[in-house]
Amino acid sequence: MPPSAAPVRLEDSLAFRVYRCSRLLRTYFRNQAASVGVDMSQEQWFVLNRLAHEDGLAQGQLGDTTLDDRPNMARLIASMEARGLLRRAADPQDARRYRVHITTVGRHVHDLFNAQVPQARASAMAGVSTADAVVAARVLARIESNLE
Numbered sequence: 389m390p391p392s393a394a395p396v397r398l399e400d401s402l403a404f405r406v407y408r409c410s411r412l413l414r415t416y417f418r419n420q421a422a423s424v425g426v427d428m429s430q431e432q433w434f435v436l437n438r439l440a441h442e443d444g445l446a447q448g449q450l451g452d453t454t455l456d457d458r459p460n461m462a463r464l465i466a467s468m469e470a471r472g473l474l475r476r477a478a479d480p481q482d483a484r485r486y487r488v489h490i491t492t493v494g495r496h497v498h499d500l501f502n503a504q505v506p507q508a509r510a511s512a513m514a515g516v517s518t519a520d521a522v523v524a525a526r527v528l529a530r531i532e533s534n535l536e
Contacts, residue, residue: 413430416508423504424504426497428501435464437498438450444488447485447486450465468494474490474491475488475491
């Protein structure tokens with residue numbers, strides 16, 4: 389920052405707003421999941437939801453698509469496997485890799501929570517126009533792209 393530039397107040401910082409919103413969304417997510425009897429973190433939901441739409445992804449590919457580092461993804465998958473939400477199987481083309489599959493239990497948990505998503509999203513987005521949501525998504529995507 390040039391010496392003549394005034395420091396940005398925390399409340400006016402986009403990075404702070406994104407961080408604060410992320411923390412609030414995390415809490416909101418946990419409460420929404422608990423309201424339907426599901427004990428699940430956002431990260432677990434991201435994995436479960438990805439597999440519900442693209443079952444059998446390679447473990448590394450699953451980490452790449454959810455923006456999680458590989459050691460953390462391995463722990464996350466192991467804990468979800470222990471809960472019966474998913475299972476790992478050796479990749480038939482490459483025994484060094486694992487493919488991750490959603491189980492019947494995982495599909496049930498996904499469907500149970502997924503039924504809650506439209507109402508929860510509507511509540512979180514109350515007062516935000518579709519046009520504003522599109523602009524916000526585009527701005528955040530640009531920032532992500534710049535940082536990658």
